[in-house]
Amino acid sequence: MKQKTAQMGMFLAAALICSYVETLIPINFGIPGIKLGLTNIVVLLMLYLVGAKEAFCVSMLRILLSGFMFGNAFSIVYSFxxxxxxxxxxxxxxxxxxxxxxxxxxxxxxxxxxxxxxxxAILVNNIHIMYYVPVLLVSGAVTGFLVGILANEIIPRIKRNINNS
Structure with a gap:
């Protein structure tokens, strides 16, 4: 139990560091709301290496804590x-x-x-906000692809290290 708690703490710390790094990277294409999604690397690692329950817990804790540290109430709710x-x-x-x-x-x-x-759309009670979806779908696919490349490189390396220890 202690080892699992320590492991989740390390993943949470890594996710919070990724959140912080993301705030330092200026992405300004004139399109608000686009982020790299670096924290998703941690979620993917946990899904593939640790388990779904643990990944979900760390993901939700990361959203809450990074919202308090780097965002506001709206960013927390949107992130959830x-x-x-x-x-x-x-x-x-x-x-x-x-x-x-x-x-x-x-x-x-x-x-x-x-x-x-x-x-x-629910919050502002205006369906017209959905016109912005195509832009965000493209950005989500591109950033998801980049994050996926990183996760694909990291997962086998961690598995090898786990198997060697």
């Missing part, structure tokens, strides 16, 4: 909306569809944005 939807889509894609980590990551990026846009 996107994070929960994308997590369950990634979990289903991994477990039931047996998709490659790259595809799982792309779906995560896309559905994170879809979750946030659905929440935004």
């Amino acid at each position: 909306a996107g994070g929960v939807l994308s997590f369950f889509v990634m979990l289903c894609a991994m477990r039931f569809l047996k998709l490659h980590v790259l595809s799982v990551s792309v779906l995560g990026g896309i559905f994170h944005n879809i979750g946030q846009m659905i929440f935004a």
Whole structure:
């Protein structure tokens, strides 16, 4: 139990560091709301190496803590909306569809944005906000692809290190 708690703490710390690094990277294409999604690397690592329950817990804690540290109440709620939807889509894609980590990551990026846009449309009570979805779908696919490449490189290395110890 202590080892599992320590492991989750390390993954949470890594996710928070990724959140912080993301705040330092200026992405300004004139399109608000686009982020790299670096923290999704940690979620993917946990899904593939540790387990779904642990990955979900760390993901939700990361959203809450990074929102307090680097965001505000709205960013926390929007992140929860996107994070929960994308997590369950990634979990289903991994477990039931047996998709490659790259595809799982792309779906995560896309559905994170879809979750946030659905929440935004409900919050502002205006369906026209959904005109922004195509832009966010492209950005989610691109960033999900990049994150997937990184996760695809990291996962086998961690597995080798675990097996060698």
